Amino acid sequence: MDLKRWTHVVALADRRSFIRAAEQVHLSQPALTRSIQAAEAELGLQLFDRGTNEVVATPAGEFVIARARQLVFNSRCLERDVELYRSRSLGDTAFGVGPFPAATFLSQLMAGMRREFPGINLRVEISNWQLLLKRLLEEDIEFFVADTRDLPPDPNLYVRALRREPGGFYVRAGHALSTRKSVTLQQLWSHGVLSVRLPTGVRTVVSRLLGLAPDAELSLALECDDVEVLKEVALACDSVLAAPHAAVAEEVAAGKLHPLEVTGLPSQSSEMGVVTLRGRTPSPMAELIISRLPGKG
Structure with a gap:
């Protein structure tokens, strides 16, 4: 069976609709239907159940689709690698960053890239690791940089560690806690904490120190992916900000934010990593950006 037909099978498995899959592979619906029927006839297996609401893979289909997906992926990688080998030119790229890298080193990195390569187009997605992983697996971005502690083990992923980014808690100037030499975690939490989504390990440590029951949910006053x-919220109210030191260095130096010393709390830091798809050769521009990340090069 030719590769194009495998592509049709994978598209239908992903989209679960002949109409949507046909749009994805730029075919008419009847043409896609004929291609799938031909694939099933050639294999002697029914790959899909045609339900009333959506098309679902049969057990045989799931077995075949997993292998077809790898074939399609390898084919795209081969085409891309051949083109890179032929041209070896820097090209446009798209990548993702988590909230902490976006707040600490992204602006400086992108400014440097724009000065050095004004003719290159870059696309950066800022989000949590869950959404960035989805974009990576869809091959919409080449890599992403984020805290990798909660990243699920996956043989299709390759993770390169970056330096750790230490962090802490901060309040606005004039806050009731700002004059204290140290505060307890309970005192801090009573004012409401602003943070990105905390990794599971950090949530566990904080929950234990707060004396929460094992099954209790740790509450944040505001959870947001934009540091x-x-x-801005912390500067305008009495809530407490959890953030990496590098993200608030300017505000601390200007006296706008005040760091808190928290009694009994171990030092905290994010564990950044670069996540790529194993077996896929990054574009020259992607490799250049990765080489310039903090802790790389």
Whole structure:
């Protein structure tokens, strides 16, 4: 069976609709239907159940689709690698960053890239690791940089560690806690904490120190993937900001934010990593950006 037909099978498995899959592979619906029927006839297996609401893979289909997906992926990688080998030119790229890298080093990195390569187009998605992983697996971005502690083990992923980014808690100037030499976690939490989504390990440590029951949910006053938004909120009210030191260095130096010393709390830091698809050769521009990330190069 030719590769194009495998592509049709994978598209239908992903989209679960002949109409949507046909749009994805730029075919008419009847043409896609004929291609799937031909694939099933050639294999002697029914790959899909045609339900009333959506098309679902049969057990045989799931077995075949998993292998077809790898074939399609390898084919795209081969085409891309051949083109890179032929041209070896820097090209456009798209990648993702989590909230902490976006707030600490992204602006400086992108400014440097724009100065050095003004003719290159870059696309950066800022989000949590869950959504960035989805984009990576869909091959919509080449890599992403984020805290990798909660990243599920997956043989299709390759993770390169970056330096750790230490962080802490901060309040606005004039806050009731700002004059204290140290505060307890309970005192801090009573004012409401602003943070990105905390990794599972951090949530566990904080929940234990707060004396919460094992099955109790740790509550945040505001959870947001944009650290700049969190800073603005902290500067305008009495909530406590959790953030990496590098993200608030300017505000601390200007006396706008005050760091808190929290009694009994171990030092906290994010564990950043670069996540790529194993077996896929990054574009020259992607490799260049990765080489310039903090802790790389």
